[in-house]
Every structure is written in C-alpha cells, then in structure tokens.
Amino acid sequence: MSEKKRIGMVVHAYYLRDARVIRYGEALANAGHEVSVICLQDPNDLPYERVNGVDIHRVKFERRRGGKLWYILEYVIAFFLFAFKLSQLEMKQHFDIIHVHNMPDFLIFTGILPRLRGAKLILDLHDPMPELFMSKYDMQRGGFIRLLEIEEKISLWYAHRLITVDQSFVDIFVKRGIRANKITIVRNMPDDRFFAKLDAKRDPDHFVLIFAGTIAERYHLHDIVRAVAKVRPQVPNIQLRLVGKLEKEGVYTAMLQDLVRELQLEETVLFVPPVPLNSMPKLLAEAHLGLEPSRHDPYTDYVLPLKLLECVAVGTPCLVSRRPTIADYFDDSAVAYFDAENVDSAAARLLELAQSPDKLEAIAANARKVFDTYSWAKERARYLDLIASL
Numbered sequence: 001m002s003e004k005k006r007i008g009m010v011v012h013a014y015y016l017r018d019a020r021v022i023r024y025g026e027a028l029a030n031a032g033h034e035v036s037v038i039c040l041q042d043p044n045d046l047p048y049e050r051v052n053g054v055d056i057h058r059v060k061f062e063r064r065r066g067g068k069l070w071y072i073l074e075y076v077i078a079f080f081l082f083a084f085k086l087s088q089l090e091m092k093q094h095f096d097i098i099h100v101h102n103m104p105d106f107l108i109f110t111g112i113l114p115r116l117r118g119a120k121l122i123l124d125l126h127d128p129m130p131e132l133f134m135s136k137y138d139m140q141r142g143g144f145i146r147l148l149e150i151e152e153k154i155s156l157w158y159a160h161r162l163i164t165v166d167q168s169f170v171d172i173f174v175k176r177g178i179r180a181n182k183i184t185i186v187r188n189m190p191d192d193r194f195f196a197k198l199d200a201k202r203d204p205d206h207f208v209l210i211f212a213g214t215i216a217e218r219y220h221l222h223d224i225v226r227a228v229a230k231v232r233p234q235v236p237n238i239q240l241r242l243v244g245k246l247e248k249e250g251v252y253t254a255m256l257q258d259l260v261r262e263l264q265l266e267e268t269v270l271f272v273p274p275v276p277l278n279s280m281p282k283l284l285a286e287a288h289l290g291l292e293p294s295r296h297d298p299y300t301d302y303v304l305p306l307k308l309l310e311c312v313a314v315g316t317p318c319l320v321s322r323r324p325t326i327a328d329y330f331d332d333s334a335v336a337y338f339d340a341e342n343v344d345s346a347a348a349r350l351l352e353l354a355q356s357p358d359k360l361e362a363i364a365a366n367a368r369k370v371f372d373t374y375s376w377a378k379e380r381a382r383y384l385d386l387i388a389s390l
Contacts, residue, residue, distance in 0.1 A: 005096040005387065006034045008089065008119075010082050010110050012075065012103065013063075015039040015056050019277055020126070020306075021101060023191055027380045028387065029053030034093075038085050038110075040078070059085050068137050068144070075104040083110040095119045097390055103129050105155035120390040123159035126188075127299070128152070128172050135218050135299035153177065161386065168302040168325045186383045188306050189376040194278055195313035197368070200285035206239040207354050209319075210287035212280065212307050215244045215271075217252045220295045220321070220341060222259055227346035229263040235354040240265075243272040243283065285314040288360065289336075289353060292320040296340050304329060312371045317363040319349055334367040 007028055011021050015037050028035045029052060041047060041058030049056050059081040064074065086098070090113050098111035099122045108123045115121055130148040133139060153176055156162060162183045164170060174180050202208065209228070211221060221242060228240050242256070253271070260269045275283060284290060290311030294300040301323050308326065311318050320326055321340035336353055339345040353360055 003388070004032050004034070005390075006093055007036070007097045007099060007387070008086060008095040008111075008114065009035065009037040009099045009101070010086060010107055011037065011039050011101040012078050012082075012107060013039060013101070014042060014045070015054075015058075016051065017277075019191060020188055023376060023380070024099065024124075024383065025054040026052050027383060031384055031387075033387070036089055036093075036095075038082050038089075057085055057089065068133060068139075072104075075106070079104075079107060079110060082107065083112070086110050087113045090114045090117065090119075097122065097387060099124060100159075102126055102155075103132070105129055105152045108155045108159050120160045121158070122161050122163060122386075122390075123155060124186075125156075125162060125164040125169065125173070128169060128302070131172070131299040131302065135297045136216075149176065156182075161390065163383070163386070166302070166304055166325060168304075168328070172302065184382065184386050186386075187304075187374055187379050188309075189374055189379050190306065190310045190313045192313075192376050195281050195310050198281060198285040198314045200282055200314070202286055202288055203239075206237045207235055207289075208287040209238070209240045209289050209291055209350075210243065210284060210311075210316075211241070211291040211293070212243040212284065212310075213305075215242060215253045215256065218295055218297060218300060220293050221256060223341060223343050223346055224291060224293050225256060225259050225263065225265065225269060226343045227350055228268060229265060230343070230347040231351045231354065232265075232268060234351055238268060238350075238354065240269045241272050241287065242269065243275065245274050280310065281314050284311050284316050287311075287316055289350075290316045290318040292318055292326070293338075293346065294321055294323065294340070296321075296323065301325065308335075309371065312364075312367040315364050315368065317353075317360045317367065319346070319353065321346075330367060330370055334363060334370050336363055 015021055025035050025037055036055045038057050041060045042062050045058050047058050061078055061081055094117055095114045097120050098114050100108045101124045108121055111121045129152055130145045156178050163186050165188045170183050228238055232238055292305050292308045302325050304325050308318055318335045320335045320337055322337040336349050338349045
C-alpha cells in the first residue's frame, strides 16, 4: 500500500447523491488514506457524518436551479463557504492533497491555504465549463463564454495535476494551451458493486424504453416522444419511462407533458421521480431498450454518457443518437444508432428493434464486450497511482 495521506475533497454537490465522488472517496478510504469531503448540505443532512470511512463536512447551502447568472452567483457564494471550511480543517489537520471537483473550475482556489502549506492540488474536470454552458443555455461563443475560458485556463494553471474522463476532453484542454502530461484520464465508469449484468425480468406486457437523467432540452426527449407516437400503431404495447430530475424549474418538463397530452400518450409516457443509486440497476435492467438521444452541440458531441454505460453494464441494449465520442467506443453492432435530432430516424429504429428481439440481445452482448475492456477497478487503480505519485 502507498504511504497514508490526508486528502481533502471539495465538491459543489450533495456528496451522498454524487456517485462519481463517492467512488473516489471510498477508493481512497479503502486504500488506507484519511478522507474529508466538503460539500453542500440540504435541510435533511447532518452537518457532519462519517460514511464508509469518509468524513463528510457539509456547509449549509442548497442548490437551486436558475439562469446562468444565478449559477455564477451560487458558485461564488459556495466558493467562500467551502474555502472557509477547508481552511478550518487545514488548521486542525494539514492536508497532503486537495482534490477539487468542477463545476465551477475556480473552486480550485479554495485550496490556497493548504497549497501554501505544501499540499498538492488536483482539479477534476467532470465537464469543460464553457462547452457545458453553451449547451445548457443555447449560447454561442461570445463574450461570456470567453470569460469562462479565461477562468478555466487560470484555474487549470493553478492546479498541480488535472483529471478528466476521456481523451476527447483532453483534446479540448490541450487546444486551450494545457500540457497533456499534466492531465490524467480517469473514466467515469459505473461502480461494479452496483452495476453488473442482471437477469432482471423484463415487463412481458410492454416494450419498455427508459431514459434516466436530467429532463433537459439538450437531450431531445421530445424527439423520442414524437417517435413513440409514430410507432405506437405498429407497437401498441410500447411504453416510455422518463426517470429524472427537473431542470430550469420544470419548464422543459412542462413542455414535454403538453406534448404527451397533445399526442394522446398519457398511458404510454410515464414521468418517474429520481430513484436512489442502489435502485437504478434493477430499473435499467427491467427495460427492453435504454435511450441516449442527445442533440449535436459543442458539449454533447464530446460526452460518453454514464447512463449509457450503466445500461450496458446491466445488459440493457441502447438506442443512441450518433455522436463522435460515443462512436469512438461503440460501433454499429454494439448500440443502435439513429440520426441525432431526426424523429423519423428514431422511429424507424424503434420499430425495427421492437420487432427484432434477437437483434436486441446481440446488441447488448456486443456492447458488453466493449464495456469489459474498461472497468471502475482499472480506473480506480489509475487514480490511486496518481495519488501515490503526489
């Protein structure tokens, strides 16, 4: 085992709801390191608790959905709260490493005091912030986005090491002037304690489609709803389950609900509240087909979606809008592709797959072969090697 280290983590999220950060924290604790996570506190959370060897320190601040200016204000307020809490802990127990998760990138500066006292700083780039804002708010690369790029570049420069999830993201950061040898890829793979091949019984009375994630416009779920309406005469038992949290105060969800009523799909399209992490594998495995229908944009083209990987892990085949990064991993035998933002293309593939159970099984089996090339166990080892190197 590598030398025991004291490691602080900062994340602008609720720790016990963030599977990726939980994987990091518990990997460190299981390797014998002391781990303190600083995160948000909602009204039902304790200010402090210890879970699976990880000390969780919460600051009393809740996330609220809103426009881009509110997000920036929220980030600034949270920055000062996190910086104060981290500095308090630093004075009690000197940290060897501070691991900061974006968004936002500038949370890396919460580690100023530990850095002055010799700690190494890691900035974990879950997403490139400029591209995500462009996707989330349908923005062009104007003045606001260029400010985000400047903020990102300064934050990346300040960190000793960087983590990101895929070579496509590395390419983005290198184009913006960051050295490739400063970046370690740790893929966001499903936790194999929960997501493994399941022999769950699929609903015999319905052909079930499932989307699990944020109900947001960039995922183009309205295209899937329209495609379902097109194929329902040929596949009357089709059922679409949309599992996820609302975005932008539910504006897009309300639009989807209006569309469902307009197309008379109230018995066919179900809106399902988010479920706990340990319930998700069974929910995905019970579906005949997982969905990843995102549009083309500067963010979604670079993403390898976790929910796609979770479906593959439990043995559920997937219908996916063709985008570059996904195609780098999965060929046409491993997922069912349709043309992004094309209702007719999605409907044609839905009809084909609903009538071809053997094809669904073959797609799931081929996807699993790709998935087995990677695993959280391998990514965890790469992360722990990085920690040991610091």
